[in-house]
Amino acid sequence: MRIPALLIAAIFSLASAEAQQYPDRVIKLVVPFVPGSPVDVLGRVVSQQMTTRLGQSVVVENRPGAGTSTAAKQVQSSPADGYTLLVMGQNLVYVGLLYPDIGFDPVKSFVPVATLAGWSHVMLVANSVPAKSVQELVAYARVNPGKITFGYGLGTSPQIVGKSFELAAKLDLINVPYKGGEQVRVDLLGGRIHINFAPVSNALPMIQQGKVRALAVTSSTRDPALPDVPTFKENGFPDVGFNPDVWQAIVAPPGTPAPIVYKLNAEINAALRSDELQATFKKLRFQPMVNSPEQFGKFLAVQAKRWPPIIKAAGLKAQ
Numbered sequence: 001m002r003i004p005a006l007l008i009a010a011i012f013s014l015a016s017a018e019a020q021q022y023p024d025r026v027i028k029l030v031v032p033f034v035p036g037s038p039v040d041v042l043g044r045v046v047s048q049q050m051t052t053r054l055g056q057s058v059v060v061e062n063r064p065g066a067g068t069s070t071a072a073k074q075v076q077s078s079p080a081d082g083y084t085l086l087v088m089g090q091n092l093v094y095v096g097l098l099y100p101d102i103g104f105d106p107v108k109s110f111v112p113v114a115t116l117a118g119w120s121h122v123m124l125v126a127n128s129v130p131a132k133s134v135q136e137l138v139a140y141a142r143v144n145p146g147k148i149t150f151g152y153g154l155g156t157s158p159q160i161v162g163k164s165f166e167l168a169a170k171l172d173l174i175n176v177p178y179k180g181g182e183q184v185r186v187d188l189l190g191g192r193i194h195i196n197f198a199p200v201s202n203a204l205p206m207i208q209q210g211k212v213r214a215l216a217v218t219s220s221t222r223d224p225a226l227p228d229v230p231t232f233k234e235n236g237f238p239d240v241g242f243n244p245d246v247w248q249a250i251v252a253p254p255g256t257p258a259p260i261v262y263k264l265n266a267e268i269n270a271a272l273r274s275d276e277l278q279a280t281f282k283k284l285r286f287q288p289m290v291n292s293p294e295q296f297g298k299f300l301a302v303q304a305k306r307w308p309p310i311i312k313a314a315g316l317k318a319q
Contacts, residue, residue: 022263023082026059026083027050027058027085028084029050029060029250030074031060031061031087032063032068032072033180037153039089042087042116042286049274050271067099068091068095072086072102079253082252082261085264087250088251090157090247090307091156092249093304093307093308097311097312098317110253110254112249112297113265113296114264115291116250117281117286118248119201119245121157122200122203122207122217123196123214123216124188124196124213124215125137125212125215126193126212127191128194129148131213132215134216137195138169141171141172142170145172146172148174148195149173149192149193149195150162150175150194150195151176151187152175152177152196153181160311161241161242167314167315197218199284200223201284201285204225204226216232217231218240219231219243220233220243247303250264272288
């Protein structure tokens, strides 16, 4: 059955009018990680810019749990009106593998709005670990199988990167999942966790104060903030790290009108290009990612093919 041209025109006219009025109330930005986590920090600095540019409050709601699937379910079932959005990254393409009963295809069930940023990690060890290099850590762990603890936020990139290192180095580590990375680092400082992977911005103060030891970075080149810390490639582990390990973006519930998506994308991209956000990202060691909704969609399709084999090779399972 053909839809009359006048009806189609009326539908588009209505959507356009809705976008012109949007937003007229608070927008909720759902973050699937705990407060203080890198993704939470990213969400908050972006939400501040969105608030200014859209003329309405954009508030962050933290919904950690079940490897990001809790937040994904909430937003996927929310009204498609642009008032509930999700900050999510590569987790989007593999959360369905870890939680097959999620009830929908996370890759196909959201509307791509805007990419935000990417970053890599540094491997940290507690000061109680008698290792000052990756090679010394590997040697120590091999003579102490099943005794060295590796802590991570469940379903996060540090879990994947750390597991990749464990497999590449042929180690037997005790894997300890947490709700978020900040909780892990509390126990790292206390010596209850021996190994952790963290964004450089989160780890830098602890490293500089000598509270933990940095052994290697996952980026393709040394981080300017840690010039004496070698890359994993320099240490003979070129496959540890994904350059970047993390990318984050904003997606909307299925069926969100295109005019609203394009309005959000334009304002978010303008924020990412602003001197203010560029300076903040530099301090946080975030690399801005500016894309149109179409470019984001193509990027997502590539990521959907890239990450599942990595997850399967790492042997990750829901916990």
